[in-house]
Amino acid sequence: MDMNEIREIFFQECEEQLAELETGLLKLNDGDRDPETVNAVFRAVHSIKGGAGAFALDDLVAFAHVFETTLDCVRSGKLEPSQDVLKVMLKSADVLADLTNAARDGGTVDESRSRALVKELEALANGEQPAAHAAPEPVAAKPAVAAAPAPTDSSGFQPIPFSFDDFGGEEEEVLMVAPTYSVTFKPRAELFSKGNEAALLLRDLSRIGEMSIHCHTGDVPTLDRMDPEGSYLSWTISIKTEKGEEGIRSVFEFAEWDCELDIKLAEEAEADDERPMIPVPFDLSLLEDEPVIGDEPHVEMHVEPVVAAAVAAAETATGVMQAAAAASARAEKKEAPAASAAAQANAANAANAAGQTIRVDLDRVDRLINLVGELVINQAMLSQSVIENDNNGTSSINMGLEELQQLTREIQDSVMAIRAQPVKPVFQRMARTVREIADITGKSVRLITEGENTEVDKTVIDKLAEPLTHMIRNAVDHGLEMPEKRIAAGKNPEGTVRLTAKHRSGRIVIELTDDGAGINREKVRQKAIDNDLITADANLSDEEIDNLIFHAGFSTADKVSDLSGRGVGMDVVKRSIQALGGRISIQSKPGQGSTFSMSLPLTLAVLDGMVVTVAGQTLVVPLTAIVETLQPEAAAIHSFGATQRLISIRNSFCPLVDVGRILNFRAQQANPVEGVALLVESEGGGQRALMVDAIQGQRQVVIKSLEANYMHVPGIAAATILGDGRVALILDVDAVVGASRGQSLRQEMSLAS
Known part of the structure; x- marks a missing residue:
């Protein structure tokens, strides 16, 4: 696998992380304050940053770093995720997606917008993190460990300079009279597969006392024998804490079954291991101020995305201190960081072991479906021929054909299931559309989605984005009133757009509902008369008037704007839906809103x-x-x-x-x-x-x-x-x-x- 293929895998994983980010932020916006939701949002941005660093995507890394810092303030409770804060973060998620797409496709991103959001994110972080909460002076005064070689113990192991800053860790004062414990921690592969991270556990451990740490890298194999999903590192930790053994074990409460954990008082452990412990340098400005990637020293404990994990594993295998020396030399020469050859090789191995799923070119699936279709036709022709030449219907050929028919049906069902995909990705894209149109029109809008996991053929999903975008724009621009008008009508100033999907009678039904003013039928009728679509004396029902908006060139906008007025929109929607073998209908109540219902086939095959x-x-x-x-x-x-x-x-x-x-x-x-x-x-x-x-x-x-x-x-x-x-x-x-x-x-x- 060459570097281009690894790069493509990274961007595919970025799409998944961006979807996770969008989902988490929307949950927070709806009032969800589950810490795991916040952690999921943080991990998504952190993973994108880590993987982008391996490919020297500096703009993406820089923006993700600022975004990650602000999210860390939310995660640590320093910043309350209010509606205003989340509005900035949702916009930041959009810019992060734009930067990712630009890095992949070679496009450009509005620099003024990204710079403005960086300032907003920094202001949010600084406003909730005053100078009084800075790191303690003794730690801040430590020299940067990356610039000097670390001592080597008698076993040949080299202590790893380690920081929890990247994971939101902060140091707390502990009494010096507290007892000291020696902790041996060796995670198994199961710990990572269940979503736990060694770095996060060590960070939490650092919060209950003063800690020194020693990382053992002797079990790390050569790259050609390395299992990307394996676990090779272990740690010996010296911690001075008043929490006792029970407090230490509480940190590993949900991971103790997936690791080897041994806790002893320091006096008891001295006989077993007398190697010197190196205090954890919590400052490490090298990692905080200037993101270090490629061959430079950093410890990434995340197993996602696979590229970031591969880079971290490769760096560990080649020796952290050698990488540190190379980083120091590069800093002096101001060379651009790049992914090492070892990292590329290991990323290839990781990509080959990416779980129980495979990525298949869609053209291959299409060709397979076409072949199954031809198989169905040939099976039907063969059955017809036998029926015409065998009247008794009891021959062995007839029985074999029945088995062939059943087998063909099972093959067809299985192949169609391969293309079945949830509509969630399309629905998530609509959230950004709503935010952008709401900003342009000056309206306050909330999008509610239901049935996101409803599955439909991939071909149908790919062709849903355009008509749904037109309908969303139409609902926000024409359907919802301005906040002052909604207040005057006794409504919530925030308008609601609801997007739902469900299966019904072997089809998928997608409904878009708004709680706006409904269709102004008098205005629609008059516009139709002015455009010679109907005569002035035409007797039309409410439904027939509503359907006039589907005529090409029809628009009720009083003036042309960036959003409407050119008569291009709802006619495109109807054509797109009909091209998929579906239909669209309207139900509208004046003053209460409108519902557009699309009925589509589950498959086009x-x-x-x-x-x-x-x-x-x-x-x-x-x-x-x-x-x-x-x-x-x-x-x-x-x-x-x-x-x-x-x-x-x-x-x-x-x-x-x-x-x-x-x-x-x-x-x-x-x-x-x-x-x-x-x-x-x-x-x-x-x-x-x-x-x-x-x-x-x-x-x-x-x-x-x-x-x-x-x-x-x-x-x-x-x-x-x-x-x-x-x-x-x-x-x-x-x-x-x-x-x-x-x-x-x-x-x-x-x-x-």
Whole structure:
């Protein structure tokens, strides 16, 4: 693995850390004060800083260092995470993401914005950390240990200059009359795999007394024999504390089972080991003022990201004091730090052992899914051929085909599960969009997300970002009122935007709700008249007026701004959703807000369908939309109005829809008694009974895009290839139900084209 591949792994891990950072800050913003949440936020920034240092990403390291310092003030209780503080930190998280993207893609970041945030972060840290809380003078007066060689004990071990400053440690005064204990601490690999860190444990131990430490590196193997997930270091600690053995053990309370821990009074331990102990230099300004990376001396105990851990392990293996001498020479020559060759090699080994997951190129998964689709088609063709030539259906070939069908289905399910991803990454990106639009418009907005772990095909997720961004912008800019107007209306000055995802009837439903003023239907209607979309005497329902906003070029903005007024937005949303085989609907109440609901397929590859015949044409109806099938009886059919008909189903009436008539396959309505009714349920349209001529059977079909190969056809979602080689059209149930309620399929086609 070359350096470019290791670098790519680092940036992939940065995406995970940035997501963790965003999640933690939003939890804090919602009032969560769990210390573990604060620690998770701190670790995310610290890990990004550590990994960035290995690649000499100075801008990223410098900003992360300031950000980390302020977060450490929150973690230590010196800074209260108020709404104003968290607002700065959320903006800082955005800049950290921008710096990461710029480092990866070669872009630029607004320097004025990053500098302003650095000043704000420093002000927050300094305001809560007055000079009186500085480190004690005796420690501060110690010379920098990196510039001078340390003594070597009789065993050949070299004491490691160590600081807990990077982990938020602070020293506390202890009485000199307290007893001294000798502690031997050797962590096992299980300690790190469970999220514990030796450095944090040692930091906590330093808080209960005056401590000296000796690190044993004799068990560190050569790089070619090193296990990236192994544990090779151990420590002997001398600590003077009034807390006693019980206080020392309390520090290791949650890690004692995953380490070797021995605690003795100093007098008892002298006979076992008489090597001199070196006091811990808590100041180490080398690490605090100028981040030291590459071959320079530092002790990174984090196991995340893998690159940072690899660099730390490599430095330990090559000898800390030799690295210190190299660091001193480099400081004099002002050379730029760089990752060592040993670090690169060890990072490669760590990348190969990154747990029970693998990273696979998406193109390979796409190709596998396409092959599975072809397998489904060929299996259907083979089954059709056997059925046509074997009437008794009992041959061994037929039995083998049934097993092949079951095996094909299991393969298809497993392959589709590979592409199933939670919508959380897309939802998290929307949080930044809300913050930015709120700042531009001067509004106070809170985003609430639900169902972030709802899984859907990766292809669908990738194409959700653009329409969701447009909808978020529209909700904040047009939907929510200014704070003073909300107060006058008796509302909370802070507007709420709620983004939810859930599975329903084999589809994913994403809803965006705001508690704003709702759609101003009078204004929408007048704009539509001015734009010649409707006539002045047109009689439209509220729903039809709401749907006018989906027309291309339609906008209710009074003037063009950076956010709106050009008529580009909601028409793009509808086109994007339709391209995914989905539909979008609106529900709005004046003064209470609006809800935009998107219904999307879980996958764009394969679906289970009912193959039916309509006016000599073969169609496929998605099985997830069908509630039941029934054979209509003459007594159950009732006329309604001039052309409408109802069917009685268990003492209730349901509209009967002739699919052939809706799709213009025939000029006159067919006789319901001669056909079959499919009771379906659609988003926003309730139940309808779709009348077809006959049912051929149930099939698993491979979805083929009709738009990509031909053009958009109203009422048709996609196409497929049947077992006999014929092309069949997949019915868009929602569009057909909408047409039965008076919506024009032709109008929908012109909007989507």
